[in-house]
Amino acid sequence: MKTSLSKFSPNVLDIDCAKVTAVLEESIREIVFHRLRKKGAVVGLSGGIDSSVTAAICGRALGKDRVFGIMMPENDSSGDSLNLARLLADVLGIKTTVEDIGPTLEVLGCYQRRDDAIRKVIPEYGHGWKSKIVLPNLVESSQYAIYSVVAQSPSGEMKKVRLTAEAYLEVVAATNFKQRIRKTLEYHHAERLWYAVAGTPNRQEYAQGFFVKNGDGSADFKPIAHLYKTQVYQLGGYLGVPEEILRRPPTTDTYSLEQSQEEFYFALPLDQMDLCLYGKNNGVAPDEVATAVGLSTEKVQRVFAMIDSKLHSTRYLHLPPQLIEPVSEVDVTH
Amino acid sequence: MQQLEQEVRQFIIDNFVFENGNGSFSNEDSFLETGLVDSMSIMTLVEFVKEKYAISIEDEELVPDHWDSVSRIASFVQSRRGLVEASQQNVADGA
Numbered sequence: 308m309k310t311s312l313s314k315f316s317p318n319v320l321d322i323d324c325a326k327v328t329a330v331l332e333e334s335i336r337e338i339v340f341h342r343l344r345k346k347g348a349v350v351g352l353s354g355g356i357d358s359s360v361t362a363a364i365c366g367r368a369l370g371k372d373r374v375f376g377i378m379m380p381e382n383d384s385s386g387d388s389l390n391l392a393r394l395l396a397d398v399l400g401i402k403t404t405v406e407d408i409g410p411t412l413e414v415l416g417c418y419q420r421r422d423d424a425i426r427k428v429i430p431e432y433g434h435g436w437k438s439k440i441v442l443p444n445l446v447e448s449s450q451y452a453i454y455s456v457v458a459q460s461p462s463g464e465m466k467k468v469r470l471t472a473e474a475y476l477e478v479v480a481a482t483n484f485k486q487r488i489r490k491t492l493e494y495h496h497a498e499r500l501w502y503a504v505a506g507t508p509n510r511q512e513y514a515q516g517f518f519v520k521n522g523d524g525s526a527d528f529k530p531i532a533h534l535y536k537t538q539v540y541q542l543g544g545y546l547g548v549p550e551e552i553l554r555r556p557p558t559t560d561t562y563s564l565e566q567s568q569e570e571f572y573f574a575l576p577l578d579q580m581d582l583c584l585y586g587k588n589n590g591v592a593p594d595e596v597a598t599a600v601g602l603s604t605e606k607v608q609r610v611f612a613m614i615d616s617k618l619h620s621t622r623y624l625h626l627p628p629q630l631i632e633p634v635s636e637v638d639v640t641h
Numbered sequence: 642m643q644q645l646e647q648e649v650r651q652f653i654i655d656n657f658v659f660e661n662g663n664g665s666f667s668n669e670d671s672f673l674e675t676g677l678v679d680s681m682s683i684m685t686l687v688e689f690v691k692e693k694y695a696i697s698i699e700d701e702e703l704v705p706d707h708w709d710s711v712s713r714i715a716s717f718v719q720s721r722r723g724l725v726e727a728s729q730q731n732v733a734d735g736a
Contacts, residue, residue: 443700449706451680451704452680620680620681
């Protein structure tokens with residue numbers, strides 16, 4: 308692995324927001340108007356930084372009257388999410404709608420299936436309980452990325468139990484209904500408006516497979532997928548995203564117990580993971596990354612191994628449908 | 642120990658080797674390096690070992706030192722069974 312000649316520091320992620328914004332705007336216009344031949348963009352608004360920046364940049368690129376925001380709360384959503392999404396929409400001046408997906412998820416059995424799966428390891432889990440799934444600290448130890456469920460009883464008692472493979476897969480498959488139903492609604496509105504669906508992953512999420520196939524992983528274009536999380540925050544400040552959203556800790560907003568993205572997936576605070584990802588992508592030696600991030604070289608090496616492991620295990624999420632033979636008359640390159 | 646290795650090896654072949662054949666891996670091959678068994682598969686392997694050999698496995702023990710090859714798993718199980726048997730003997734002696 309080559310060593311960078313210049314000193315590696317957190318400043319490597321600094322961007323010229325004006326320049327980056329200009330490039331994004333031009334690219335979004337080219338993609339939406341010319342390549343996809345759509346009239347505008349639909350953005351699912353979660354009240355988080357990524358969807359906020361995506362909506363803001365689409366508004367600047369396409370015109371605020373050509374961006375439609377959809378807020379899709381469900382039974383486990385934090386109340387902050389809807390409030391912050393509304394605040395953003397007011398600031399941007401874009402049209403929005405609220406689609407409560409809780410009833411749909413109930414009919415599909417999302418919550419029931421999830422709870423049944425948790426009961427395989429916590430038999431008493433039931434009405435009034437809250438839960439989330441978490442990873443062990445993968446940086447401090449060499450443990451495998453095996454999830455546990457953390458559950459809180461109605462009386463406040465906390466339990467943490469390692470998930471079996473079966474229970475884990477069933478919990479994830481049940482909660483993934485949420486992302487997939489949201490995407491269904493985004494495409495419904497996009498089709499009736501003749502708009503394109505904007506995906507909102509940042510680089511960490513896109514590269515590390517932190518999305519649901521045919522859920523939030525599905526989109527017509529993903530304008531911030533190449534940007535590191537800290538760069539998305541820089542843009543957020545530049546584009547006038549409300550302070551409340553800039554200050555909000557990244558959350559999955561998927562489980563009934565508050566769950567950070569760090570404990571669910573990334574295993575490191577996002578700014579540290581950004582630097583590790585950047586360093587690995589650019590061939591920076593682990594000891595140099597370690598100095599910049601404030602971790603030991605051994606821990607950075609572990610993070611690098613985790614990144615490789617996720618790239619490998621989530622590759623399938625990026626693959627298009629596999630054909631037996633090419634269909635030559637279909638050109639997906641332009 | 643040999644029997645342990647054979648049982649673990651057979652479970653891996655039956656569950657994680659998708660094509661026919663005996664699996665071209667040795668009992669010492671690293672799962673991480675060969676990609677033979679990933680973290681999802683480890684979960685299944687752990688449950689198999691727990692049930693078949695009636696041992697408990699703490700979260701802190703789910704590390705490559707114990708699980709990254711057939712032989713490491715067999716050694717771990719053997720040492721854990723040794724602890725269980727010694728503990729049962731102590732209880733029996735105490736009674």
